[in-house]
Amino acid sequence: MTDQAPIVIVGTGLSGYSLVREIRKLDKDTPVVMVTADDGVSYSKPMLSTGFTKGKDAEGLAQADTDAMAEQLGVTIRTFATVTGIDPAAHELILGDERLTYRQLILAWGADVVRLSLDGDGLDKVHSINDLLDYRAFREALAGGKRVAIMGAGLIGCEFANDLRNGDYQVDVIAPDAHVMPSLLPEPAASAVQTELTNLGVRFHLGTVVDRVDREGEGVALTLGNGDTLQADVVISAVGLRPRTALAAAAGLATGRGIQVNRALETSAPDVYAMGDCAEVDGQVLLYVLPLMACARALAKTLAGERTEVSYGTMPIMVKTPCCPTAVCPPPHGADGQWQVEQDGSDVKALFVSPAGETLGFAVTGRFA
Missing domain, CATH: 3.50.50.60 (FAD/NAD(P)-binding domain)
Known part of the structure; x- marks a missing residue:
């Protein structure tokens, strides 16, 4: 059958x-x-x-x-x-x-999407964007607004921050880590991306989290773990x-x-x-x-009848932050080695090199990307 x-x-x-x-x-x-x-x-x-x-x-x-x-x-x-x-x-x-x-x-x-457990009465203003229907709902919610808060400073959070600034929106990024894209980029490359996003007008609030999202007028007030308060019209949750x-x-x-x-x-x-x-x-x-x-x-x-195993070649990840072009090919999980970094301002070339001298991964930003 x-x-x-x-x-x-x-x-x-x-x-x-x-x-x-x-x-x-x-x-x-x-x-x-x-x-x-x-x-x-x-x-x-x-x-x-x-x-x-x-x-x-x-x-x-x-x-x-x-x-x-x-x-x-x-x-x-x-x-x-x-x-x-x-x-x-x-x-x-x-x-x-x-x-x-x-x-x-x-x-x-x-x-x-990973959904955070947050307090407050403004959670209907928090959007996770995982497909086109989500994106449509986000754009509809943003109509007439100019302030966006982004929870999460990973790849997706940084990409949306750059895109929203290109659309002339005010952008605040909140994340618990010390620098952006911590699981993807070595610190010098991450700092270069963060610097250029900051120069573009993105405001970062790192080392803290959002505790509450409460209604305030037509928008919301976000209470952070460090006691600070931010205002936004819409919130994006980009935490994984x-x-x-x-x-x-x-x-x-x-x-x-x-x-x-x-x-x-x-x-x-x-x-x-x-x-x-x-x-x-x-x-x-x-x-x-x-x-x-x-x-x-x-x-x-x-x-089609020919059993085939997938074979991965070099697979760089292109990060869509045009203010700081970035490409990364992370080393294998648990690989032994260290990053060797060449840097000129926000132009970074980082190679992950094994003790035997083999290049196992790379991250490049700016003119190196």
């Missing part, structure tokens, strides 16, 4: 659509059904932090509507569908009272993502920090695969575009 069943992909984000594009390069005919909890509009999630810089609203960042994607890729797209379970033994995806039989199932349903694993775990699939898969993106259940932000590939959760694209190419070959 499953021989005639379709390939079913859960998720129409960058992972899902990238995979289908790769599948169609190899196989024009196998039926593919895509299931999504949202409207299925195609967009590039990394571009959500470039709207003001590019002069585009949510509609401007959309690349194609659902009907156009279905026709272009030769697939069926089921929108606003809620997945309630997986039955691996029966090869069925459960959608409430309905069961959808699959030949192979690919989980590309992404990650959830957590891979969606609950439904997979309930179905008996192995999970850890993400849905655990090997280099062939195979889960612990037959004919069930995972990729993108929800997947823990061979022990790594890589929430970036280049590894996602490598996974899409490998998995498409596997689904």
Whole structure:
């Protein structure tokens, strides 16, 4: 029965659509059904932090509507569908009272935002931006406002800070760390980015957190852990993502920090695969575009009959802070070595070098980027 069943992909984000594009390069005919909890509009999630810089609203960042994607890729797209379970033994995806039989199932349903537990009566002004629908809601909430507070100074927080300043908004960034992007950049590179964002007009409040968000007029007042108070019209929470694993775990699939898969993106259940932000590939959760694209190419070959393990080459992360162009290729987790830094103001070239003299990672800013 499953021989005639379709390939079913859960998720129409960058992972899902990238995979289908790769599948169609190899196989024009196998039926593919895509299931999504949202409207299925195609967009590039990394571009959500470039709207003001590019002069585009949510509609401007959309690349194609659902009907156009279905026709272009030769697939069926089921929108606003809620997945309630997986039955691996029966090869069925459960959608409430309905069961959808699959030949192979690919989980590309992404990650959830980490939500902070905050006090106050102004929490409806706090927005997490994880997809195009979130971004549309944020832009609507910001209409008429000029002050934005951003909780989190990681990659996403810094990108939004730069973009909002390019849109002439007042921006305050609050984070508990001593410098920006602490898990991604060595301190000299991070300081260069922070310096140029500050020169652009971003105000940083580091080494503290937001305790309360209370209504104040048409906006909110944020009370920080250090006792300071800030005013804003809208708040962005950019404190991280957590891979969606609950439904997979309930179905008996192995999970850890993400849905655990090997280099062939195979889960612990037959004919069930995972990729993108929800997947823990061979022990790594890589929430970036280049590894996602490598996974899409490998998995498409596997689904076409040639089992293929993903192979990662050098995968630099391009940080979209045009005030301080930045690229980083972090060293492997736990690698032995040290950063060797060449610096001229905000132009930084940092190489992570092993005791044997091998370059294991790099971070570059400014004219070096």
